[in-house]
Amino acid sequence: MSLLSKFATVGGATLVSRIFGFGREMMMASALGVGPVADAFNLAFRFPNLFRRLFAEGAFNAAFIPLFARSLEEEGDAGARRFASEVFSTLLATLVTLTIVALIFMPFLVSTIIAPGLSACIDDPAAGGDMLSCAARYDLTVTLSRIMFPYLACMSMVAMVSGILNSFRRFFAAAAAPTLLNFILIGVLAWCLYAGVDKATTGFLMSWGVVVSGFAQLAMVVIAMRMAGFSIAFGRPRWTKGLKRLLVLAGPAALIGGITQINLFVGQAVASFKPGAVSILQYADRPYQLPLGMVGVAIGVVLLPELARALKAGHLREAQHTQNRSLEFALFLTLPAAVALFIIPEPIIRVIYERGAFEPSATAAVAAVLGIFALGLPAFVMIKVFSPGYFAREDTRTPMYVTLFSAGINIVLSIVLFGILAERGIAMATTIAGWLNAGLLFAGLYRKGLWEVDRQLVRRSALTLLCSLVMGAALVGAMLELDDWLRPGSPLATQILAIGILVASAMAxxxxxxxxxxxxxxRLLFAVVKRRRPTPPATGPDEGSA
Structure with a gap:
């Protein structure tokens, strides 16, 4: 299977998950709108979801896979199974302890880390607004956080099992598992809307749905692992050389791989000082996550095992080719997506969310944030391309410093710009920090001679940018022609048709x-469509696939 075919497999599964995620967010916007219950749920869910992203897309893909692959190559199945069992036992014991401590001290976590703005709101009740008092919003956030925190433990175990599957080049189950979360929450929301339950009850039921989905996802990947002929055993946690190496690599890798989620988490913590701002950021994040998830996650999942395997085998030319083609693929899909989301955010948000409890006044606010997020889309996908260049060589210290620096810049800019532009300032800070992170990561690889930019990448990247700008100009003209169809108050079917015409025209x-x-x-595109292996390129005998 070619590198692009693997991207397509993982990206396709992720795309399905993101599409159902859209459905989930649409129903949630209709049921909860932009208000205190929506803020409480998003704040409570962001904390375990942050750690899910850190583990699934950062620490384990960056640290566990190379070490597991080495055990598999040097010690065979028995050695790999022993290493995996050591990690599993220690991770499970750590997660159980962490969950118990977090449940006890959740009020402290909410007031200091998750939503410090709610504590400020209690001190100044006039800032709370809306239907729930400041204290009630705080209590609701604490309760929902306690309900959903076990999801963190489940997702961390899912990440480990997914790393094993990815090492065996079994990508689909791990990529498809998150869809279960969307299925379950859509079912919960459908019942709540049908039964007409109040917002607070809807928030409680959704929180329990998150926990159920965590156990369902864990069951799905464990079954897939057993079907792949591999199993792990639970034993007494022991401090081993392999585990120590994993922790040394995983800590910095978690920060690096989850920089997008760290920035969003920081943004939401700052946004908690303004009622409704957290929900605005969350609703804007969903359309932005569709291309980011489809392309960025696919590259992050596939590139690291392929690059690590090539480097361990001494195929340096293949590794360089893999890096360049991955960046080429990322820019090919993210540049046009960024241009389109920047130009037409408001019609998209209106069609997706504006119904039920989601009022027209919220559409403009969410659309403004989405437009700013869109400018950072290529940067966050490029981070997924550049990071494996370090991880595959078991170097996590250098990108950790880069990530900490960019995260610090994000925190400072979020605080400063929030006072000027509210939630738009947070989005702007996130975008600036993303480009800074991507630029520094690439500069480090290039300066160390670990990335050789080939002429094909330069030429195709320039052409991709040109094609994206031409498409953007055509979109502006098409929007002017369809202005009557896109205006607020137009029939929903007419607005959907207009957006469909815009999207189809832009893609064409x-x-x-x-x-x-x-x-x-x-050649590669047609090979993916036909699901056949392409002919290796002339640059080298090994570089056509990875």
């Missing part, structure tokens, strides 16, 4: 130009 223009100019590799 972009892909047509990309194929005509050579911005897209026709």
């Amino acid at each position: 223009i972009y892909f047509g130009l990309a194929l005509a100019t050579g911005a897209a590799d026709r």
Whole structure:
């Protein structure tokens, strides 16, 4: 299977999950709107979800996979099973302890880390607004956080098992597992809307749905692992050389791989000082996460095992080719997505959310944040491309410093810009920090001679940018022509039709130009469509696949 085919497999599964995630957010917006219950749920869910992203897309993909692959290669199945069992036992004991401590001290966590703005709101009740008092909003956030915190433990175990599956090149189950969360929450929301239950009850039921989905996802990947012929055993946690090496690599890797979620978490903590701002950021994050998840997660999951395998085998030319083609693939899909989301955020938000409890006044606020987020989309996907260049060489210290520096810049800018632009300032800080992180990561690889930019990457990247800008200009013209259809108050079917025309036209223009100019590799694209292995490129005997 070619590298692009693997991206397509993982990206396709992630795309399905993100589409159902859209459905979930649409129903949630209709049921909860932009208000205190929505804020409480999003704040409570963000904390365990942050750790899920750190483990699933950072620490274990960056640290566990290379070490597991080494055990598999040097010691065979028995050695790999022993290493995996050591990690499993220690991780489970740690997570159980962490969960118990967090449940006890959750009020402290909410007031200091998750939502410090709620504590300030209690001191100044006039800032609370809306239907729930400041104290009630705080209590609700604490309760929902306690309900959902075990989801963190489940997702951490899912991440470990997914790392094993990815090492065996079994990508689909791990990529498809998050869809269960969306299925369950959609079911919960459908019943709540049908029964007409109040917002607070809806928030409670959704929180329990999150926990149930965590156990369901864990069961799914464990079954897939057993079907792959591998199993792990639970034993007494022991401090071993392999576990020590894993922790040394995993800590910095978690920070690096989860920089997007760290920035969003910081943003939401700052946004908790303004009622409704947390929900605005969350609703804007969903459309932005669709291309980021489909492309970024696919690259993060596939690239590291492929790059680590090539480097361990001494195939340096193949490793360089893999890095360049991965960046080429990332830019090919994210640049046009960023341009489109920047130009037409308001019609998209209106069609997705504006119904039920989601009022028209919230549409403009969410659309403004989405437009700013869109400018950072290519940067956050490029981070997924650049980070494996360090991880595959078991170097996590250098990118950790880069990530900490950019996260510090994000915190400072979030605080400063929030006072000027409210939630738009947080989005701007996140975008600036993302580009800074991506630029510094690439500069480090290039300066150390670990990334050689080939002419094909430069040429196709320039053509991709040109095609994206032409598509953007065409979108602006099309919006002017369809202005009557896109205006607030137009029938929903008319608005959906107009957006469908815009999207279809933009895709036709972009892909047509990309194929005509050579911005897209026709051979690889057609190979993915036909699901066959492409002919290796002329640059080297090993570089056509990874």
